[in-house]
Amino acid sequence: EVQLVQSGAEVKKPGESLKISCKGSGYSFTSYWIGWVRQMPGKGLEWMGIIYPGDSDTRYSPSFQGQVTISADKSISTAYLQWSSLKASDTAMYYCARHFVKSGGENWFDPWGQGTLVTVSS
Amino acid sequence: SSELTQDPAVSVALGQTVRITCQGDSLRSYYASWYQQKPGQAPVLVIYGKNNRPSGIPDRFSGSSSGNTASLTITGAQAEDEADYYCNSRDSSGNDYVFGTGTKVTVL
Numbered sequence: 210e211v212q213l214v215q216s217g218a219e220v221k222k223p224g225e226s227l228k229i230s231c232k233g234s235g236y237s238f239t240s241y242w243i244g245w246v247r248q249m250p251g252k253g254l255e256w257m258g259i260i261y262p263g264d265s266d267t268r269y270s271p272s273f274q275g276q277v278t279i280s281a282d283k284s285i286s287t288a289y290l291q292w293s294s295l296k297a298s299d300t301a302m303y304y305c306a307r308h309f310v311k312s313g314g315e316n317w318f319d320p321w322g323q324g325t326l327v328t329v330s331s
Numbered sequence: 332s333s334e335l336t337q338d339p340a341v342s343v344a345l346g347q348t349v350r351i352t353c354q355g356d357s358l359r360s361y362y363a364s365w366y367q368q369k370p371g372q373a374p375v376l377v378i379y380g381k382n383n384r385p386s387g388i389p390d391r392f393s394g395s396s397s398g399n400t401a402s403l404t405i406t407g408a409q410a411e412d413e414a415d416y417y418c419n420s421r422d423s424s425g426n427d428y429v430f431g432t433g434t435k436v437t438v439l
Contacts, residue, residue, distance in 0.1 A: 317379035
């Protein structure tokens with residue numbers, strides 16, 4: 210069974226750093242893109258960026274470029290999302306998902322991790 | 332702001348048909364994928380590509396596209412279909428990806 214399992218909920222203070230994880234299993238981790246998606250409380254889904262664990266090629270949404278860092282360790286089939294200095298506005302649920310891109314204009318995310326809730330509060 | 336626009340909310344009577352639309356310039360060149368999200372749960376893929384359903388998704392879900400509009404149709408809506416639905420595709424530059432604004436579906 211293809212699965213993405215994310216790290217647990219985090220409570221942090223503004224200015225602190227954080228790295229959350231997403232571990233893949235049941236498939237060749239290095240052969241598929243992994244995407245990160247933010248969902249702020251009561252709001253919609255926002256695409257943050259993607260990484261190809263095979264060669265660490267990374268793309269960021271302009272909205273998140275410079276705000277977060279996406280990385281991966283293919284030796285342990287794990288992708289990461291990290292912040293160097295959290296803000297209260299980073300409070301959200303963060304999801305990872307395997308990202309398919311096909312020629313002909315198709316792309317989709319499946320499956321999704323269970324989500325990691327990040328709360329930033331003083 | 333999202334480059335894929337959806338109606339905020341639609342309602343449908345139990346057993347009837349509802350169509351959810353997603354509008355954006357990029358949809359003239361790229362397919363949309365569709366996701367169902369129930370409260371407190373992660374999104375689930377329901378339609379991708381021209382009109383493909385992942386294993387386990389009921390055949391009452393179908394997708395279509397015309398011009399700058401992609402549509403998700405639920406034929407014979409069930410109570411368990413009550414959820415938020417999001418489309419996803421490339422952005423207008425074709426370089427990045429974007430989610431639609433989301434549609435809340437209520438089954439009456």
